[in-house]
Amino acid sequence: MPELPEVETVRDGLDRLVVGAVVRDVEVFRDYSVRRQDGGPAGFVDQLRGRRLDAAVRRGKFLWLPLGAPAGAGAASGDGAALLAHLGMSGQLLVRDPGVAGDWAHPHLRVRLHLRGAPSGAEYLDFVDQRTFGHLSVVDLEPTPDGAAGGLGSDLPAVPEPVAHIGRDPLDPAFDADAVVAAVRRRRTGIKRALLDQGLLSGVGNIYADEALWRARLHFARATDRLRPVEVRRALDAATEVMTESLAQGGTSFDALYVNVNGESGYFARGLAAYGREGEPCPRCGTPIRRDAFMNRSSYTCPVCQPRPRAGRW
DNA sequence: ACCGGTCCCTGTTAGC
DNA sequence: TGCTAACAGGGACCGG
Numbered sequence: 435m436p437e438l439p440e441v442e443t444v445r446d447g448l449d450r451l452v453v454g455a456v457v458r459d460v461e462v463f464r465d466y467s468v469r470r471q472d473g474g475p476a477g478f479v480d481q482l483r484g485r486r487l488d489a490a491v492r493r494g495k496f497l498w499l500p501l502g503a504p505a506g507a508g509a510a511s512g513d514g515a516a517l518l519a520h521l522g523m524s525g526q527l528l529v530r531d532p533g534v535a536g537d538w539a540h541p542h543l544r545v546r547l548h549l550r551g552a553p554s555g556a557e558y559l560d561f562v563d564q565r566t567f568g569h570l571s572v573v574d575l576e577p578t579p580d581g582a583a584g585g586l587g588s589d590l591p592a593v594p595e596p597v598a599h600i601g602r603d604p605l606d607p608a609f610d611a612d613a614v615v616a617a618v619r620r621r622r623t624g625i626k627r628a629l630l631d632q633g634l635l636s637g638v639g640n641i642y643a644d645e646a647l648w649r650a651r652l653h654f655a656r657a658t659d660r661l662r663p664v665e666v667r668r669a670l671d672a673a674t675e676v677m678t679e680s681l682a683q684g685g686t687s688f689d690a691l692y693v694n695v696n697g698e699s700g701y702f703a704r705g706l707a708a709y710g711r712e713g714e715p716c717p718r719c720g721t722p723i724r725r726d727a728f729m730n731r732s733s734y735t736c737p738v739c740q741p742r743p744r745a746g747r748w
Numbered sequence: 749a750c751c752g753g754t755c756c757c758t759g760t761t762a763g764c
Numbered sequence: 765t766g767c768t769a770a771c772a773g774g775g776a777c778c779g780g
Contacts, residue, residue, distance in 0.1 A: 470776095495774075495775095520774080520775085522773080522774070522775090523772070523773050523774075524772095524773095565772085565773090567773070567774070567775090568774095630774085632774080632775070639773075639774070640772090640773065640774090641773095730773090731771085731772075731773065732771090732772090
């Protein structure tokens, strides 16, 4: 599934390959993929057709392309609008070369944008999504409360309305680790729940939460209000490290005209110390990794490096 | 305001 | 072999 580093790889690809293009036409093959759109599928098409893709911006796992009017048309009103995308767990954005696009169609193609004037010469931007947890919509931009850039990839101090309540992610230059440490410690919950809470910080999913906690040697159930600041900081720094390393590996594995996100990057083949490794030896101490049910999914820990807190003592 | 549980969706895999 | 059930998971949403 696309984690933050994969989404950043996609953002970078869109920045290079389709920013500057005008949307000639839009096809929606699966209404559910635009379920968040005001006005439904017809509204989606109407608000996108004829607009120019002006930038590629990301915060956490949300990705958006601010929209401009095509050359010769009047200026946009207000803070503008953007094409917002969330890839969910199986979404892909595929930039199609006219030489191979032809009648090529993926079985899970949900939305197709027809482009004109892309710097890469690409003809289509395809949204492919097997499990349809992802979605696209055209939304209004609103100013950021702190006046800093809304996300990575643009200096525009604005974010899509659905992103406004999401915290910055650890790869954002404006990410304030000290402030996040303090906010985490004000919560009364477990550390993993806090890491996954997009309101505190964004972009950390189940996999990276487990990897970060393994690196920081913290059990997922440790109480946030009883952790020392240095321990919370260690978890945040570990999350940043894991994502930075993954980005370095994933960013080079995709073809220039095929911006791909399918969870099969090199990272998953060799980078994971704990996640998905039940029964396999901890890379640090050799103890078999343990799997626990947690929040209707799984958590992987080393029972020695990450001892479970005992009630009333931690 | 905070916190935790449930649901959305589909393809793959495990188990009977 | 064929069926069912579990599983993967971010975030909207809802009730306490």
